[in-house]
Amino acid sequence: MLVIDSVSKTFNPGTVNEKKALDNVSLSLADGDFATIVGSNGAGKSTLFNAITGSFYVDEGRIILGGDDITYCKEHTRSKVIGHLFQDPLKGTAPHMTIEENMALAYLRASTSRHAYFSRISAKEKAKFREQLSLLDMGLEDRMKQPVGLLSGGQRQALTLLMATMVTPRILLLDEHTAALDPATADKVLALTEKIIAERNITCLMVTHNMHQALSLGNRTLMMDGGRIVFHVSGDERKKLSIDDLLDQFRIRAGKQLDNDRILLSK
Amino acid sequence: MSAIFTLSILQSALELGCIYSLVALALFISFSILNIADLSTDGCFTLGCAVGAMVTLSGHPYLALFAAMGAGICSGFITAFLQTRMGVPSILAGIIVNTGLYTVNIAVMGFSSNVNLFASDTIFSLAKDKVQASWYDSWYKLLIVLAIVLVIGILLSWFLNTRLGLSIRATGDNEHMVRASSINPLFMITVGLCVANALTALSGAILGQYQKSCDINLGTGMVTIALASLIIGETIIGKGGMFQRVIGVILGSCLYRFIVALALRLNVPAEALKLVSAIIVAIAISFPYLKEKSRFYKMRSNNPGINRKEENTNVSH
Numbered sequence: 160m161l162v163i164d165s166v167s168k169t170f171n172p173g174t175v176n177e178k179k180a181l182d183n184v185s186l187s188l189a190d191g192d193f194a195t196i197v198g199s200n201g202a203g204k205s206t207l208f209n210a211i212t213g214s215f216y217v218d219e220g221r222i223i224l225g226g227d228d229i230t231y232c233k234e235h236t237r238s239k240v241i242g243h244l245f246q247d248p249l250k251g252t253a254p255h256m257t258i259e260e261n262m263a264l265a266y267l268r269a270s271t272s273r274h275a276y277f278s279r280i281s282a283k284e285k286a287k288f289r290e291q292l293s294l295l296d297m298g299l300e301d302r303m304k305q306p307v308g309l310l311s312g313g314q315r316q317a318l319t320l321l322m323a324t325m326v327t328p329r330i331l332l333l334d335e336h337t338a339a340l341d342p343a344t345a346d347k348v349l350a351l352t353e354k355i356i357a358e359r360n361i362t363c364l365m366v367t368h369n370m371h372q373a374l375s376l377g378n379r380t381l382m383m384d385g386g387r388i389v390f391h392v393s394g395d396e397r398k399k400l401s402i403d404d405l406l407d408q409f410r411i412r413a414g415k416q417l418d419n420d421r422i423l424l425s426k
Numbered sequence: 427m428s429a430i431f432t433l434s435i436l437q438s439a440l441e442l443g444c445i446y447s448l449v450a451l452a453l454f455i456s457f458s459i460l461n462i463a464d465l466s467t468d469g470c471f472t473l474g475c476a477v478g479a480m481v482t483l484s485g486h487p488y489l490a491l492f493a494a495m496g497a498g499i500c501s502g503f504i505t506a507f508l509q510t511r512m513g514v515p516s517i518l519a520g521i522i523v524n525t526g527l528y529t530v531n532i533a534v535m536g537f538s539s540n541v542n543l544f545a546s547d548t549i550f551s552l553a554k555d556k557v558q559a560s561w562y563d564s565w566y567k568l569l570i571v572l573a574i575v576l577v578i579g580i581l582l583s584w585f586l587n588t589r590l591g592l593s594i595r596a597t598g599d600n601e602h603m604v605r606a607s608s609i610n611p612l613f614m615i616t617v618g619l620c621v622a623n624a625l626t627a628l629s630g631a632i633l634g635q636y637q638k639s640c641d642i643n644l645g646t647g648m649v650t651i652a653l654a655s656l657i658i659g660e661t662i663i664g665k666g667g668m669f670q671r672v673i674g675v676i677l678g679s680c681l682y683r684f685i686v687a688l689a690l691r692l693n694v695p696a697e698a699l700k701l702v703s704a705i706i707v708a709i710a711i712s713f714p715y716l717k718e719k720s721r722f723y724k725m726r727s728n729n730p731g732i733n734r735k736e737e738n739t740n741v742s743h
């Protein structure tokens with residue numbers, strides 16, 4: 160589904176701030192793969208996601224999604240088929256617009272014709288949005304006319320997740336999307352994430368700082384450091400791995416301790 | 427009330443309020459919704475008036491309104507083009523276009539700095555002849571501008587609830603979200619500025635026909651006045667649906683005209699009017715902030731347990 164072929168990116172080249180954020184990264188995900196990514200601060204995890212979504216063009220390499228070469232596609236064209244959740248729950252929704260309006264915007268992806276520009280949200284769509292909201296079990300279906308700014312961070316992130324997957328994306332990118340939530344809410348959003356991904360067999364990349372999640376969720380684990388993927392494990396080998404093994408592997412491959420200010424070693 | 431305001435003063439304040447409210451609605455789109463300070467407003471207003479006046483002179487007062495809107499769209503497109511495709515910061519893009527428009531406007535008026543329409547038919551003179559009734563003679567102008575503004579207001583609030591309108595609103599509300607959801611923000615900014623400038627130019631064209639003249643300096647200070655109207659409107663109506671907010675902006679514009687009329691009634695000399703406007707604008711814009719601040723002071727004085735020494739750190743935000 161996703162092939163990243165020797166991608167490199169240097170920020171501010173030729174200045175004192177020059178920073179090689181991605182260094183010859185290659186990665187290939189099959190349909191329905193769910194890979195977790197862990198790594199130190201500044202390892203390039205978010206940058207990798209931004210390269211996939213197209214917020215900048217890579218210096219070298221190719222990105223192929225679902226068979227299409229999207230290396231030089233514009234960001235808004237790619238986002239038709241990519242779901243992206245940020246760590247900051249405020250980034251995924253428009254605060255001064257209602258829940259219903261936010262969902263209608265996400266649903267725009269489904270429409271291919273330009274005539275849709277001048278159409279309004281139909282009663283049928285409202286019913287559909289309502290039904291989807293009720294699955295969250297947060298009472299949002301009765302608040303569809305309220306501005307999203309009134310929701311809590313967890314509610315906003317759950318809504319964003321719903322919006323990102325409303326039209327099934329070719330790939331779902333989750334960038335520590337539960338890190339800013341309190342533990343109970345984080346669990347709820349995570350459970351919802353797992354459910355949606357499993358139900359629709361969505362291909363997914365998820366950055367996490369929780370070592371337990373890194374091994375228990377999905378079917379593959381990647382470790383990043385200094386703009387490179389330093390360790391990659393899947394299948395039976397992964398099942399046998401403990402958190403300590405994972406940290407050991409990182410130390411061996413990266414030549415240093417995993418250094419992340421948010422890291423969670425236990426459950 | 428009647429001691430200060432005569433009916434005719436009230437009436438003309440309402441008429442001007444409606445006409446200028448179109449500019450306030452334009453800023454509602456560019457400033458409140460898209461979060462862009464469009465400083466080409468002054469020039470675009472004059473452009474609308476100039477284009478409208480020339481087409482009116484040639485005998486087509488209705489066509490003049492559409493021609494002016496077309497000119498406004500072009501002006502808005504250039505402002506948008508500069509900021510979305512050429513990397514010019516939005517404030518500068520507005521200033522550049524505004525400067526360029528001065529020459530364009532003079533050229534449109536046949537290289538003269540004013541044009542008068544006393545001998546031409548206008549939408550007002552044509553409408554006046556339609557009905558013979560004494561009440562109509564004094565109210566027809568207000569009826570016309572009110573009708574235009576209401577139609578525009580309804581169309582605008584309808585538009586802002588279509589998918590295109592939603593996308594424009596999201597562009598000004600959360601850039602990250604827009605980029606993640608298949609909306610092209612550059613296109614939305616372009617559409618938004620085109621619509622806004624069409625309204626600004628329409629306002630200019632109507633004003634030109636209303637006062638039967640067009641002057642090259644007509645638009646000077648328009649952006650400040652419209653901003654004041656917009657903020658007065660948003661302060662009195664507050665949050666709500668799009669239609670409610672649009673109506674608020676129109677009311678704000680009328681209210682602003684009442685305040686100016688009041689100042690004139692109190693024998694403020696004509697030369698001082700710009701200063702009065704500036705003061706009204708400053709008060710209107712700082713009002714929401716002052717209200718918030720006074721709430722803080724009230725809260726503090728109602729709370730005896732507070733440590734006065736912390737005052738500085740508390741207020742500094």
Ligand SMILES: Nc1ncnc2c1ncn2[C@@H]1O[C@H](COP(=O)(O)OP(=O)(O)OP(=O)(O)O)[C@@H](O)[C@H]1O
Pocket residue numbers: 170171178179180198199200201202203204205206207419
């Ligand atoms: N737009 C940019 N301009 C310049 N430098 C950037 C930019 N984006 C990222 N970087 C740099 O690239 C490096 C990788 O950043 P990135 O955000 O990908 O790290 P991360 O792995 O997501 O870290 P964290 O765990 O802290 O989120 C950092 O050194 C960062 O400063």
Ligand SMILES: [Mg+2]
Pocket residue numbers: 204205206334
């Ligand atoms: Mg990151």
